[in-house]
Amino acid sequence: MTALLESPYEVMAGKILKTRQWTDLEKYFEVELPGRKDLGHEPGQFVMISVPGVGEAPISVSSSPTRKGSFEFVIRKAGGVTGMLHTMKEGDSVGIRGPFGHGFPTQRLEGYDLLMIGGGCGNIPLHSLITFVLDNRSKFGKVDILVGCKTPETVLFAEELKDWAKRPNVRLDLTVDRGGPGWQGKVGLITKLIPGIPTDPQRTCAVVVGPPIMYKFVIQELLKKEIPDDQILVSMERHMKCGVGKCGHCQIAQYYCCREGPVFTFKEIRHFYEAI
Amino acid sequence: MNHYMVLKKKDFNAFIEKLSKKMKVAAPVRKGVKNFAFEEVTRGDAISRVSLPTILPPKKYFMPQRETIQTFDRAVPRWNSVVSENDAIVIFGVHTCDLSGIQFLNAVMGTPPKDANYLARKANITVIGLECNDYCDAYASCKAMKTHLPSGGYDLFFTDIGDAFMVQTGSAAGETLAQETGFFTTADTGEQKKLGNIRKKKEKIFKDEISVKYANLRTVFEKTVQSEVWEDIGSRCVACGNCTNVCPTCYCFDIQDEIDLNLRTGRRVRVWDGCQNEEFAKVAGGENFRRKRGQRQRHRYMRKFAYPMEKYGTYACTGCGRCTRTCMAKISLKETIHALGEEAKS
Structure with missing residues (x-):
């Protein structure tokens, strides 16, 4: 039997166009997809960024979809993947999966x-x-x-x-x-x-x-x-691992933060313990 | 169409042998006194048909503990998705609790965005159920969870009626598989009656094992979120994660990269993970949203009795009893539900 479904874990190869160290911990990245394909995100959505051999981390897109052709991240050095991203420079490639979740309405x-x-x-x-x-x-x-x-x-x-x-x-x-x-x-x-x-x-x-x-x-x-x-x-900040509502890491009560969130109204989450 | 066939017990060995020549056959195999595990078999007499659940449920065939989902070469900016297809496999001896576990996983993984890896494996799996004519042990709560009788999720379903198995077909694939082996005959009225008697006897044997009614479970859990029961469980839990590993409906996972010794090529794997592990809900800044063991245990229970009702319209507990059976700290599902039920009354 051949696989009829496309894997939800498919990674696109992004290219770093520009980087700049902003603070001790935060670094700015401008990234484009092959053929300058539009990322198609909403403000507030996130992507999974891959560094092969190190892993994937959920990162918010900091640029607006009104700016076409490339997109931006500002990444704080906090762990393995983000630490490795901080060593990367223009022309390097990073994996992009997403965008995921509900952004700002x-x-x-x-x-x-x-x-x-x-x-x-x-x-x-x-x-x-x-x-x-x-x-x-x-x-x-x-x-x-x-x-x-x-x-x-x-x-x-x-x-x-x-x-x-x-x-x-x-x-x-x-x-x-x-x-x-x-x-x-x-x-x-x-x-x-x-x-x-x-x-x-x-x-x-x-x-x-x-x-x-x-x-x-x-x-x-x-x-x-x-x-x-x-x-x-x-x-809401959670450590999404899959981005497609399966792996369980980002769950807040019955919500998968990566699917129903990360943006919620306070009304939706105010009665949930463990949310904030 | 559902219809009944019969397989004589004297033909059981030959049936499994014949099947195993065509494809892999996995079934419960005895591992010590009270332990059983699904393993590949080629002979019927290697199979244990006692009702006690296996250590791990059959979910390991649908979603292995470790599975490659991608390969990469750091020299090439490309990730290659891997949806590996398993060989065709028949899983024999799946009890009704585990059938309902598989049904739940199918619902979760089939919800868009669908999990291609899970569904590719599922497409090559044939499930043969086996009825429990009596309780496995005192940890089960299958009657209370309404999983003690077959209710779909199988291609064929076997019930031991003495000198033969009554076999119910659940799918065209199951029917074809049975026909091709040539050992199955149409059930006569006497055999039908034997099955009826077993089911009648089961009505007497199987009684609600927990003190909270099925319909009230969700409300009880929602009302007792702040209960001291969670503190108590948290103080005993050692956060080993056994309960989630053995659970037929726990499917949480981690995604990790592995690099080869050449430091260039490697693969991305998904491995089982569980909400009882301390790091599970921790974020990069160090905040842990379920820092305490009691919170994590509550989360596990809520994911069986409250949240899935909202999302999938069903409970995610199959009543198999594995979590209690395996718990080193003697945290008991039945006792927990009883304590919460009493508290919800007041």
Whole structure:
């Protein structure tokens, strides 16, 4: 019998076009598929990146689908695969599988004021959505962006943040947990920035991406502002191994984060233990 | 069409022998006093027909412990998917609990995006069920899980009726296989009656083994998520992962790369993994979403009695009793359900 089905584990050969070391831990990559084939992702989706002999790791796409031809990642060095990726350079090849999961529901967000809050690594998937929104600026209401990082040295997309802040009807605020020499910006937790933002809760969608501890406190602030729980979107971090809803690693209650997520509404997950 | 045939016991050896000349035949083989394992056989008398479940369920033929899904050569930017097809194989002696396990795995792996590797193996497997006329031991809960009677999932199904096996066909493939061996005859009314008697006797023998009714299981588990029972189980569990390895419906896996000694060529394999292993739900930043053993045990139970109801419309427990039988810490499925059931009442 011949196999009639295509393997869901099929890997495409991607080529690294550009790399840049951004921080001690984060490195930027621009990648293209053979024939500059479109990745076809939504903001907030992830792919599995392969380094042959080392393995595969789930990585968020940081660029917006509005930018065609190639796509981008900002990868934190955290384990075997990401460690090896950090040694790679222009012209090297990496395996790409995906995109997987449900990203941010951009159609649903149309017409809403957006309050986008990113903490640390969470700013990477959020970058995809912010770029998408700014590329389609007329479809969305006012845009508030809150960016939180540990230290001034770990601020991601620093140049772009300056550019975003200049865009019409966009307000951007940046804070670091610990300041440093020469830092003139804000110092303190991101939660402190939320109460001061004027919001019309019924017409606001909040998008939160960050470490688990951030969700706990940020979501409390958003609920205090009376933003409905189905208008609060979160992206959950799990260690997906297969990406196709089988291997079990990313499961949160009955959800496979790689299939039904990684983006959920807070309403969907608020009653599940082990989610945040 | 479902219909009944008969295979005389005196022909059983010849039947297995003939079958094994055409294709691989796997069946339970005795491994010590109370242990049995599915292994390749060529003779009928090598097969153990006792009802006690094998150490590992037949899932190992559908989804081996270790399976290559890709090959690569680091010098070439290309990954080659491997969907390896097993040789045709007949699995004989699959009890009704394990048949329901296979049915569950089929549903999971057949849900899009379909698992090509699993389905390619399944296409070459013929399943011959074997009825348990009596309980295997006190760990089983097949009546409570409604798996003590045949309910699909087989190509042929055998019931021991004394000097012969009553054989029910479940698929055209099963029917053809039986016909080709030439040992099967059409069942007469006397033999039909013997089967009826066995089933009647089973009604008396098999009683609900757990104190919670089938229909209420999901609610009980959903109501007792914060129960101290999980703390207690967690304090006893040694996180060895035996319970998930032996479970007929556990299918979680890891994907790993292996590189050859030339440091150039290698393969990507999928290997069995389980939610009881500490690293299972850990992410790169170090956060572990099920850090405690109690949380991991609760997750295992929820994946049998709550989540699959939502996703696949069925429970994922087959009542085979393997998890309890194999547990070094004596964590008992029946006792756990009983304790949770009592708590849900209050």
